[in-house]
Amino acid sequence: MTVTGNIILNHQQIQHKTRRIAYQILESNVNEEEIIVAGIATNGFVFAKKIKAELEKITSATITLCEVMINKQEPLQAVTTSLTKEQYINKPLVLIDDVLNSGTTLIYGVKHFLDVPLKNFKTAVLVNRNHKKYPIKADFKGISLSTSIQEHIDVVFEDEQSKAFLI
Structure with missing residues (x-):
């Protein structure tokens, strides 16, 4: 996939931020036997898989991956997950998205996960843009970036060439 724009994170920086977020997640769940890593489809799920891989390097806890399907054009439609x-x-x-x-x-x-009692609930993103319409924050973030409302962030996850672009 070819994306043009200013690179805000290169592959190595994304790897570093992924590793740091994994350590932060572990620190907030240090005594847990299992941690659920729930990624919002599609890029959030890819990012969640990367975080899961980093967590598995640093803990013996079971890291369970969950895919969260949300219709981004119609967010009021039912949210579904790959786990019951x-x-x-x-x-x-930990609910994860890319941006x-x-x-x-x-x-x-x-909102979907509030229907079930959880022991601990956190959020993580690779890029936090600071243009929120809702009172939501990322507990763990790779980078915070002040952008204009017209600008767009695009994250491309590839094996050895992942990048985040400001368009």
């Missing part, structure tokens, strides 16, 4: 509610009830969960823009996707993801 019984699989994450009373467990720590926090207005907060719409993340807030509807959070």
Whole structure:
């Protein structure tokens, strides 16, 4: 995929930020036997897989991956997950997305998980843009970036060439 724009994060920087977020997640769940890593489809899920891989390098806890499907054009439609509610009830969960823009996707993801009692609930994003319409924040973020509302952040995850662009 070819994207033109200013590179704000290169592959090595994304790897570093992913590793740092994994350590932060572990620090907030240090005594847990299982941590649920829930990524919002599509790029949030790819980022969640990368965080899961880093967590598995640094902890013996079970890291369970969950894909969260949200219709970003129609966020009021039902949110679905690859895990059943019984699989994450009373467990720590981290909801992950690649970019926090207005907060719409993340807030509807959070709303879905509020129907089930969780032991600990945090959010993580690679890029936080500071243009929120909703009172939502990322507990763990790779980078915070003040942008104009007309600008766009695009994250491209590729094996050895991942990049985040400001367009």
